[in-house]
Amino acid sequence: MSSFSIIKKYLGLSLLAIGFIYCIFVHFETVRKLKPAGRSDILIAHWQGERGCEEALQGIIDEYNELNPETHVRQQVIIGMGSSYLRWCVTQIIGGDPPDIMEYHQGFRSYLSNYFIGLEKYVNAPNPYNKENELKDTPWKDTFYGGMFANFESELMDYYSIPNTLYTQRFYYNKEIFRRATGSDKAPQTMVEFNEICNKIKNIGVMPVVIENAKGVTAVYLFNALLSQIGWTIENEIDYNHDGLNQAGEFMRAFFLDDYQLSSPQFNAALDLLFEFSRNWGDGFNAIDNTIAPFLFIQQKGACYFGGSWLGRQMLDSCDFELGSFPLPLITENDPIAGQYYDGPWGENTKGVGMSLAISRGPSEDAAADFLRFLTSKKNNTLFNKGPVWVPGVRGSEVHPAVEGFKPLIRGKMVSLGMNSSSYNTEIKRILQNFLGETYSKSQTIEEMARVYSESSVKDNLRGARYAWRRLLKVEEVRHRTEDDLLNADGAQDQAQLRARLVNIYETQVFGANSVFDIMGVAQQKENKRD
Amino acid sequence: MKNNGLIKMKTLFVIITLLVTTNLWAESVDLKYYRSKELYNQGAAHCQKLLLKTTDKQKRKEILIELAACYHFNTRDQTYQEAVETYQQLIKEYPSDPLCARFYFYIGRCYDAFSRNRPQDIDKAHKAYRACFEKYPESQWADQAYLWLANSYIFKSSIKNAKMSAETFEGFLKRYPKSMLVGIAHSQLSELYCAWLKDYVATVKHSEAALAWGIENVNLRRLHLYRLGYVYQYKLNNIPKSLQWYKQLITESPTQSDPNYFVVVKRVRELEAELEGAK
Numbered sequence: 001m002s003s004f005s006i007i008k009k010y011l012g013l014s015l016l017a018i019g020f021i022y023c024i025f026v027h028f029e030t031v032r033k034l035k036p037a038g039r040s041d042i043l044i045a046h047w048q049g050e051r052g053c054e055e056a057l058q059g060i061i062d063e064y065n066e067l068n069p070e071t072h073v074r075q076q077v078i079i080g081m082g083s084s085y086l087r088w089c090v091t092q093i094i095g096g097d098p099p100d101i102m103e104y105h106q107g108f109r110s111y112l113s114n115y116f117i118g119l120e121k122y123v124n125a126p127n128p129y130n131k132e133n134e135l136k137d138t139p140w141k142d143t144f145y146g147g148m149f150a151n152f153e154s155e156l157m158d159y160y161s162i163p164n165t166l167y168t169q170r171f172y173y174n175k176e177i178f179r180r181a182t183g184s185d186k187a188p189q190t191m192v193e194f195n196e197i198c199n200k201i202k203n204i205g206v207m208p209v210v211i212e213n214a215k216g217v218t219a220v221y222l223f224n225a226l227l228s229q230i231g232w233t234i235e236n237e238i239d240y241n242h243d244g245l246n247q248a249g250e251f252m253r254a255f256f257l258d259d260y261q262l263s264s265p266q267f268n269a270a271l272d273l274l275f276e277f278s279r280n281w282g283d284g285f286n287a288i289d290n291t292i293a294p295f296l297f298i299q300q301k302g303a304c305y306f307g308g309s310w311l312g313r314q315m316l317d318s319c320d321f322e323l324g325s326f327p328l329p330l331i332t333e334n335d336p337i338a339g340q341y342y343d344g345p346w347g348e349n350t351k352g353v354g355m356s357l358a359i360s361r362g363p364s365e366d367a368a369a370d371f372l373r374f375l376t377s378k379k380n381n382t383l384f385n386k387g388p389v390w391v392p393g394v395r396g397s398e399v400h401p402a403v404e405g406f407k408p409l410i411r412g413k414m415v416s417l418g419m420n421s422s423s424y425n426t427e428i429k430r431i432l433q434n435f436l437g438e439t440y441s442k443s444q445t446i447e448e449m450a451r452v453y454s455e456s457s458v459k460d461n462l463r464g465a466r467y468a469w470r471r472l473l474k475v476e477e478v479r480h481r482t483e484d485d486l487l488n489a490d491g492a493q494d495q496a497q498l499r500a501r502l503v504n505i506y507e508t509q510v511f512g513a514n515s516v517f518d519i520m521g522v523a524q525q526k527e528n529k530r531d
Numbered sequence: 532m533k534n535n536g537l538i539k540m541k542t543l544f545v546i547i548t549l550l551v552t553t554n555l556w557a558e559s560v561d562l563k564y565y566r567s568k569e570l571y572n573q574g575a576a577h578c579q580k581l582l583l584k585t586t587d588k589q590k591r592k593e594i595l596i597e598l599a600a601c602y603h604f605n606t607r608d609q610t611y612q613e614a615v616e617t618y619q620q621l622i623k624e625y626p627s628d629p630l631c632a633r634f635y636f637y638i639g640r641c642y643d644a645f646s647r648n649r650p651q652d653i654d655k656a657h658k659a660y661r662a663c664f665e666k667y668p669e670s671q672w673a674d675q676a677y678l679w680l681a682n683s684y685i686f687k688s689s690i691k692n693a694k695m696s697a698e699t700f701e702g703f704l705k706r707y708p709k710s711m712l713v714g715i716a717h718s719q720l721s722e723l724y725c726a727w728l729k730d731y732v733a734t735v736k737h738s739e740a741a742l743a744w745g746i747e748n749v750n751l752r753r754l755h756l757y758r759l760g761y762v763y764q765y766k767l768n769n770i771p772k773s774l775q776w777y778k779q780l781i782t783e784s785p786t787q788s789d790p791n792y793f794v795v796v797k798r799v800r801e802l803e804a805e806l807e808g809a810k
Binding site: 477 | 568569604633687711748758762785788789
């Protein structure tokens with residue numbers, strides 16, 4: 001065989017082998033660079049592609065890496081908050097190589113117990129990186145607005161993520177237009193004041209308020225905030241177990257057993273308030289969506305724009321005028337429409353905090369928790385949120401002046417009547433759009449709400465109850481595991497601890513099942529009543 | 532031709548090696564491995580395979596327990612019937628084992644879980660719970676079975692079911708006064724008397740007892756504190772007591788994140804003004 005034919009025969013194979021060897025070399029070189037021997041490597045994955053976020057987080061990572069040469073933290077942004085981020089994370093989790101810290105996604109819930117760590121042992125102790133401020137003795141969880149209430153996974157009896165930022169909604173406003181129309185740029189405090197200012201703005205030919213209601217979400221939010229100020233008494237009427245909350249089963253019971261009608265004076269008054277206010281929203285608000293509304297405001301075609309704190313950086317960079325912000329004004333006792341029913345302000349004291357980060361199981365758990373402590377110290381939470389101009393989640397952190405008005409309002413109550421169900425939540429948007437667009441009268445609106453609730457709530461709530469039941473059955477497994485541990489425990493101290501944990505699990509199981517039982521019981525009674 | 536034979540031999544060798552090592556690996560897997568990864572069906576299949584090969588009685592019991600757990604906690608496929616059958620098999624094969632109390636208890640739990648879709652199974656759950664605390668009154672599952680029996684009467688809340696449930700919970704307190712679950716029984720009694728039976732004196736009695744016992748769950752504590760304040764204020768017209776519990780709720784919410792924190796603050800202000808006016 002000639003040398004040419006040998007080369008010809010093995011050339012392809014040789015190239016393949018060289019390519020393969022090169023890939024292996026590149027792989028190990030990358031691994032060596034990312035995970036140098038003797039150094040703990042922590043990868044954070046998140047989906048926050050908003051302007052300023054990645055850079056701000058990197059600044060904090062760099063400082064941490066400098067302070068901790070034995071640890072190397074890095075971040076990876078997976079753009080696309082929904083499916084793509086979740087798919088990527090789940091692939092990593094199942095593949096056995098998850099990032100050490102992952103931004104929490106609802107889709108993680110079924111993976112939490114096996115692939116993530118419970119954070120109770122960390123969050124009940126003070127954050128050492130707060131040692132030089134007033135939070136030095138406060139448990140880590142209580143350093144956040146809402147006390148990490150929203151981060152508690154009730155079926156697993158533990159906290160599985162650490163929050164970072166807060167998302168609130170306010171009116172951005174153009175101070176120059178306000179001055180031109182009213183002689184002052186003072187933000188309104190009451191709904192009466194707000195409506196008066198809007199009338200003055202109309203007189204100079206500017207749209208007073210830009211509202212995006214194409215999806216119907218904004219009107220529902222505003223309706224709830226208005227009802228929350230006059231709804232404390234309704235709650236007392238239908239809160240059968242007097243826990244200060246209205247569960248779905250309680251509203252079903254009140255509605256179907258005729259203890260409460262939607263035609264109540266407070267419900268009527270909330271609709272009147274919303275209608276009156278919507279006369280200031282400019283033409284076609286039901287067709288304006290979030291791709292148009294901010295531009296109308298930025299182009300100074302509207303004096304106010306109702307939007308979220310997450311738009312802070314974009315608004316700041318885009319507006320060529322003096323920008324301010326204020327929350328939805330209060331009704332107060334002097335309101336001509338609803339003053340007689342006024343109970344108190346709406347509030348955000350239970351507001352959940354966003355961009356929560358969870359820690360995956362692995363050798364770097366403690367190091368990852370330490371980095372999260374560093375990230376959520378009062379000082380660093382201020383720095384981090386300044387980047388994208390967000391509202392910090394840690395109490396007492398400084399807020400960027402542009403979003404000062406977006407700070408959570410720790411006051412009053414956000415009333416929920418427990419009417420929510422998947423069909424009703426969809427339909428109420430349509431119903432309110434028709435009401436505000438004057439297709440439905442107020443009485444038609446109430447009738448339509450009652451009809452939709454009557455037709456859909458039982459089926460929807462039973463589905464919800466079955467889902468809640470399934471989640472409670474997951475607690476059953478946690479209890480089973482604890483019982484196994486108790487059977488095998490040696491010391492009296494271990495046994496006492498496990499017994500206490502068992503009682504704690506029982507509290508969750510028994511307490512959690514009550515709302516399921518209520519829905520099933522009311523559904524049955526409704527059937528009996530109809531028969 | 533000779534080469535072809537060699538290749539076939541090599542392939543055969545690789546396949547046999549793979550089969551043997553895979554099988555060995557599968558057998559060496561920890562009994563609870565699959566369940567720890569929430570792979571319940573694989574776990575059950577693994578246990579079934581091991582059962583065929585095991586002759587040791589103790590080992591067989593361990594495998595059967597794990598098999599039952601794989602069926603019991605497979606909430607996606609709801610294999611509760613298989614779990615019940617496996618627990619029954621355990622009772623049949625190991626009738627004098629002290630864990631039989633646990634097996635009866637879990638038969639009750641499986642039927643209880645079932646009963647959301649098949650209400651007729653609630654009677655079977657009751658039967659299993661009774662078997663647990665009547666046959667094994669000294670076991671650590673006796674009080675748990677009694678508690679679940681009481682709780683399962685309100686699986687569809689109504690006044691009639693609430694009465695039966697409350698009677699059974701009262702029976703629990705008499706029978707197991709030192710049980711670790713006493714606080715939970717008081718808590719449920721308070722709920723039943725308040726939401727369904729409208730006996731507000733009994734409501735506050737049991738809420739106070741639940742708190743005195745030491746409820747740990749933050750939400751449950753919050754619920755009782757608010758309920759005590761509200762019922763004393765609006766139903767029993769006992770202002771000093773109402774103030775006491777409202778103030779306790781304020782103290783226990785350092786971040787003011789209780790949904791009723793500011794409602795309670797307002798009520799305290801009003802009640803204190805009322806008391807001041809009365810003086």
